[in-house]
Amino acid sequence: MNPITEIPAIDVHAHYGDYLKPEGPALVNEFMSADAHAVAERARLSRTAWSIASPLAGLLPRGRPDAAKANEVAHAEIPTVPGLLQYVIVDPLRPETYGQARRMLQAGHCVGIKIHPEEHSYRISDHGDELFAFFEETDAAVMTHSGCPNSLPMDFVPFANRFPRARVLLAHLGNGNGDNGRPDLQVRAIQAARHGNLWVDTSSGRSILPGLIEWAVKEVGAERLMYGSDTPLYHAPMQRTRIDTAEIPDEAKRLILRENAHRYFKLDRLPPALKPAWPSPLQQP
Secondary structure: OOHHHHOOEEEEEEEEEOOOOOOOOHHHHHHOOEOHHHHHHHHHHOOEEEEEEEEHHHOOOOOOOOHHHHHHHHHHHHHHOOOEEEEEEOOOOOOHHHHHHHHHOOOOOEEEEEEOHHHHOOOHHHHHHHHHHHHHHHOOEEEEOOOOHHHOHHHHHHHHHHOOOOEEEEOOOOOOOOOOOOOOHHHHHHHHOOOOOEEEEOOOHHHHOOOHHHHHHHHHOHHHEEOOOOEOOOOHHHHHHHHHOOOOOHHHHHHHHHHHHHHHOOHHHOOOOOOOOOOOOOOOO
C-alpha cells in the first residue's frame, strides 16, 4: 500500500449546486453540476477528509448571481454534510456580503472567503484595495479565481505587497486564459510577492499536463501549492491521482495534499462535532 494514497486530503477548491452557463451545451452543464451530498461522496472516493466549498448559485450565471442569498443557504446546509466546509463569497459589487463574511467567519464550519472577479464581473485592479484591506481586517484565509482577464495573477501582486497580512490563494495553476494561454502566471505572481502571502492551488485542467506540477514545485517550493479539484466541474478522483503520482518527493505530496491547507485555513480549530468525509466516522477507531 502506498502511504501517500492514504493521506486524508484537504480539497481547497470545491463547489456544489447547478452549473449554469446559458451559452454552453445543456449536457455539459448537467455533467458539471452536483448537489452537496454527491460532492461529498466524490471526496470520499478521493480519500479526501475536507472539501472547502462555495455554492455555484453565488457565482453563476455570470454577472447575475445572488451571492448574498447563496451564502445564507450554504451556511445552513454545509454543516449538515460530512466533509464539507464553507467559503463565504464576498462580492465587492454587493456590499452586504462584507457583513455576511464578518458574521459567518465566526462559525466553525466557515473557514475562508471566496472571491471571483470573472463571474462577478469586476477587475481585481479596481477593487483590490478594499478587498485586501478587508482580508487583513478579518484575518481570513482567501481563495480567488485567477488567470482570466479580470483576475490576472500579476494584478494581485501590488495589493499583496501593500497588505502584507493578507493571505490569498490563487486558483488554477497553469490557467492563462487572460494572457495568451501562458501556464506560468500564478507561479510568477508568487515569486513577485514580497511578503510570501500568495499561494496557488492545483485545480486547473492544465494540472493533467505532464510536468506542470513538478515544474511549479521546483520554482516556488511545495509549500506554496495546495490540492484543489474544482469539483464538481472536474472529476475529483482524477485530480487526486495526479498529485498521488506526481514526480515529486513524498514530503512534497504531503504538503500539497494536506499540510499546507491545514495550516492556511487553521483547521486545528474545527469544532469536533464536524465530521470528515474520509475516513468516515464509521472507519475511525
